[in-house]
Amino acid sequence: MFALALIASSMSVRAADVESGQSKSQPCAGCHGADGNATITGTPSLAGHPAYYTHWQLLMFRNEKRRDPQMTPMATNLSDDDMADLAAYYAAQPSRPRQGRPTMDAATRETGERLTATHHCTSCHGPGLMGQQAVPRLVGQDQAYLLKRLRGYKTETTSDLEGQMTMAAQPLTMDDIEMLAKYIASLPSE
Amino acid sequence: MTTPHRDTLGRALFVALVAGVIVGAGVTSLFAQQPPPTWKQGQPDVMKESALAPVPQPPAPLAAEKIPLNKIKVPPGFTVELWASGISNARAMTLGSKGTMFVSSRVVGNVYALVDKGGTREVKVIAKGLDIPNGVAFRDGALYVAAQNRILKYEGIEDKLDNPGEPVVVIDSLPKHQPHGWKYLAFGPDGKLYFNIGAPGNIVMPPETNANISRINADGTGFEYVARGVRNSVGFDWHPVTKELYFTNHGRDWLGEDVPNDTLHHVSGRNVPHFGYPYCHQGDILDPDFGQGHACSEFNPPLLKLGPHVAPIGMIFYTGNMFPPQYKNRIFIAERGSWNRTQKLGYGVTTVTLAMGQPPVQEGFASGWLENNQPWGRPAYLFQMPDGSLLVSDDYAGAIYRISYSR
Numbered sequence: 001m002f003a004l005a006l007i008a009s010s011m012s013v014r015a016a017d018v019e020s021g022q023s024k025s026q027p028c029a030g031c032h033g034a035d036g037n038a039t040i041t042g043t044p045s046l047a048g049h050p051a052y053y054t055h056w057q058l059l060m061f062r063n064e065k066r067r068d069p070q071m072t073p074m075a076t077n078l079s080d081d082d083m084a085d086l087a088a089y090y091a092a093q094p095s096r097p098r099q100g101r102p103t104m105d106a107a108t109r110e111t112g113e114r115l116t117a118t119h120h121c122t123s124c125h126g127p128g129l130m131g132q133q134a135v136p137r138l139v140g141q142d143q144a145y146l147l148k149r150l151r152g153y154k155t156e157t158t159s160d161l162e163g164q165m166t167m168a169a170q171p172l173t174m175d176d177i178e179m180l181a182k183y184i185a186s187l188p189s190e
Numbered sequence: 191m192t193t194p195h196r197d198t199l200g201r202a203l204f205v206a207l208v209a210g211v212i213v214g215a216g217v218t219s220l221f222a223q224q225p226p227p228t229w230k231q232g233q234p235d236v237m238k239e240s241a242l243a244p245v246p247q248p249p250a251p252l253a254a255e256k257i258p259l260n261k262i263k264v265p266p267g268f269t270v271e272l273w274a275s276g277i278s279n280a281r282a283m284t285l286g287s288k289g290t291m292f293v294s295s296r297v298v299g300n301v302y303a304l305v306d307k308g309g310t311r312e313v314k315v316i317a318k319g320l321d322i323p324n325g326v327a328f329r330d331g332a333l334y335v336a337a338q339n340r341i342l343k344y345e346g347i348e349d350k351l352d353n354p355g356e357p358v359v360v361i362d363s364l365p366k367h368q369p370h371g372w373k374y375l376a377f378g379p380d381g382k383l384y385f386n387i388g389a390p391g392n393i394v395m396p397p398e399t400n401a402n403i404s405r406i407n408a409d410g411t412g413f414e415y416v417a418r419g420v421r422n423s424v425g426f427d428w429h430p431v432t433k434e435l436y437f438t439n440h441g442r443d444w445l446g447e448d449v450p451n452d453t454l455h456h457v458s459g460r461n462v463p464h465f466g467y468p469y470c471h472q473g474d475i476l477d478p479d480f481g482q483g484h485a486c487s488e489f490n491p492p493l494l495k496l497g498p499h500v501a502p503i504g505m506i507f508y509t510g511n512m513f514p515p516q517y518k519n520r521i522f523i524a525e526r527g528s529w530n531r532t533q534k535l536g537y538g539v540t541t542v543t544l545a546m547g548q549p550p551v552q553e554g555f556a557s558g559w560l561e562n563n564q565p566w567g568r569p570a571y572l573f574q575m576p577d578g579s580l581l582v583s584d585d586y587a588g589a590i591y592r593i594s595y596s597r
Binding site for chain 1: 246247
């Protein structure tokens, strides 16, 4: 009944409806783009994220486990089915590279590869940093947003599902965080 | 108290832990390997290609009509029904004096109140945004909630379920750590509040303050250790006659498919026993790293080995009159089930019969939450209702089942 293999799947109460998700996503398009590829600096792209992850973030906004002045009111009236449909819709959208993303130079590549290796990023985010299950996709994400999230985990001002990212961020220096955000944001998106 | 309390002691302990893990891994350079994600910590090189990983938590509960009740198998004469559903990540249960069923959660961060509405149960969320509020206990009109490093008290809660207000903080100086930071909470026969403080990792040298079961007075004073060397216990109860404490414990991961066993423990006498973690597992296996220079005979052994990677969580002594007499004073244990084992075990309810002068006897009671090595639900906690029926919470499907008996 439930696939536990490492594929993006939504374990919703009923089969999540990508079409419903698309029509429900109209209020989201203004910030996140019609297909989940956002262009506003600081606003995350949602396209190609594992459905579980997107669903959990919406849930965390609704449950006030994660707070954001813009997202909290958007999530308040979403039902479990709405969240499942939205998550399925965005999971099915192809991820496109962010405009104005940083270029990868040798120093960024060297430091980024070292940091992602020593901090075990691929253990949870997958070999290509594409995410899986409740773990987000990193490739193709906005640099400013990545910075904000990593800093939030480091300073324990944002919440994650099981504290995994909070723990992972503690050994990072603020310089490491800047370098990681730049490296990840400059990775070629699929 | 809605803002997280930054406990200096907790922070210092966390930094000490990270440093300890790095040193423990034999690494001293700043540029060398950092601690892996919690679930991989302690994984030896020979197992590094393992595909085993914790079971991801579904974001939504299973709809009532989708819950395959008929798959749950119980002994003859017993019946299973769906008591409540739509309770995301349903965990521990406690009953208010006016009949409200309070249900905790873990990662979702909610506390629920279930109110009888003529045959169905309305699910209210009375608190949200809490940090792993796994423990709930009720006394004198108040609901106590153990949320990570704090215990909160919602006074007069049953009269204001729609407007609970801010809780009183009973204590907020408990160690803060996400791995095994979730607590079970219960009032003991002595009127004190008991809870676990888990080891802050899979296999780590815990600070003095961790890997134990502790207790405080209901007003937050009088902190005392009750049992030490306990990796993580998230369920316990007291023997109805002797009033002694019994608890379940989770053994470490990444030691092997069949070792160590998860265990059942018994605390008797006045001394604070040490049950071996991190030096000795299941009473007779020295840890490959921390066990060096030690012998398991230094520590108190478990009462019973429950099976490897079965994940025993909630446990109660059955004291009701509904079930046949042989179940009186028998221990029931909910086994949430394996992630660190290829062939999953647990995912059911088991019993343990204690008899004077004889070894304890373990027997399966309910099964069926695992199908073709994949779960559709995970039993977490148990609760005995006033009529003697047994409630089983399922933190994966987000439901509560009621098991009853009739001749």
